[in-house]
């Protein structure tokens with residue numbers, strides 16, 4: 543008999559955004575139609591990868607660029623990333639400080655593997671994108687959620703961050719614009735977090751995958767604000783370049799004074815054991831960054847309309863309130879009757895799915911403390927799909 547015992551490390555992994563799909567699949571197997579408002583994948587809706595990026599991928603495959611590449615990523619792509627970060631985010635980084643990864647997801651894994659020892663704490667926004675907490679736990683660390691203030695648009699509570707820094711704290715994570723709340727942090731908030739990290743000698747991680755998906759105010763990169771202080775920035779192609787299934791991302795060390803040198807060396811060694819990222823897709827990544835950017839404005843203009851529509855509908859439904867997201871493509875409304883009509887936000891989301899076929903993600907899947915009582919809804923679908931989903935949500939709330 544094969545012993546099929548599973549490590550505790552793996553058996554506790556959670557990823558609410560996809561875990562809820564099991565329930566939806568069961569419903570579909572009974573012939574019910576499901577509207578998936580759970581996953582942030584624009585390509586599943588009416589947004590498509592721009593043609594010049596697709597053509598670059600075809601060209602790379604056809605011309606035989608199908609070999610293993612350098613572990614840190616193709617030099618041409620790392621150079622293009624440096625140009626993009628300079629042009630868009632006003633950061634000076636050099637190609638030796640960039641590592642190309644199989645999506646930002648792999649970057650999160652690699653960074654957590656390199657910085658978290660057993661018992662180490664990492665401060666993460668509450669609520670947060672779940673892999674940060676899952677990987678911190680996977681490496682036997684302890685994610686500590688800092689409060690973000692819903693009434694102020696989910697901006698970090700700086701006093702709360704400060705009060706939670708302990709001698710075990712290893713780093714602080716910023717996700718800006720934020721998933722799941724759509725918050726956008728201004729320069730002053732970022733500057734204060736940079737100072738806290740610096741005063742306490744903590745590693746500062748900044749996930750900026752939604753840097754170009756903002757609706758009114760300008761996005762400011764953490765590394766730009768940090769000036770000479772070190773920051774590890776994470777970014778990728780899934781959202782801005784509409785290439786979720788291609789799995790291409792990167793992280794960089796903004797490290798003008800060389801403080802992160804030992805970490806950088808270790809991460810480079812770490813990158814070698816997974817050989818490299820997909821080579822032809824990296825060629826397409828160069829075309830994405832250096833080629834036409836015109837699809838971004840079109841996409842953001844369209845998403846703004848969808849965000850406005852969804853917020854208007856949510857504000858009209860009794861028992862729900864929401865802050866307007868300033869970036870990304872998620873809204874994170876509060877469901878007032880959780881704790882009364884529904885025991886938990888998970889029960890709310892499950893009932894909603896069973897009764898209407900609309901799939902959203904329970905807020906506690908993003909943070910048990912600060913996300914509970916909320917749900918995350920993706921506003922990527924065309925308005926007619928959103929209209930039908932919100933009609934059903936409205937009827938469900940009234941019933």
Ligand SMILES: Cc1ncc(COP(=O)(O)O)c(C=O)c1O
Nearest residue numbers: 582645646647671721778780791
């Ligand atoms: C904040 C954030 N970081 C990282 C990722 C993962 O991105 P990738 O597709 O590059 O792995 C996501 C995906 O939703 C995200 O929202």
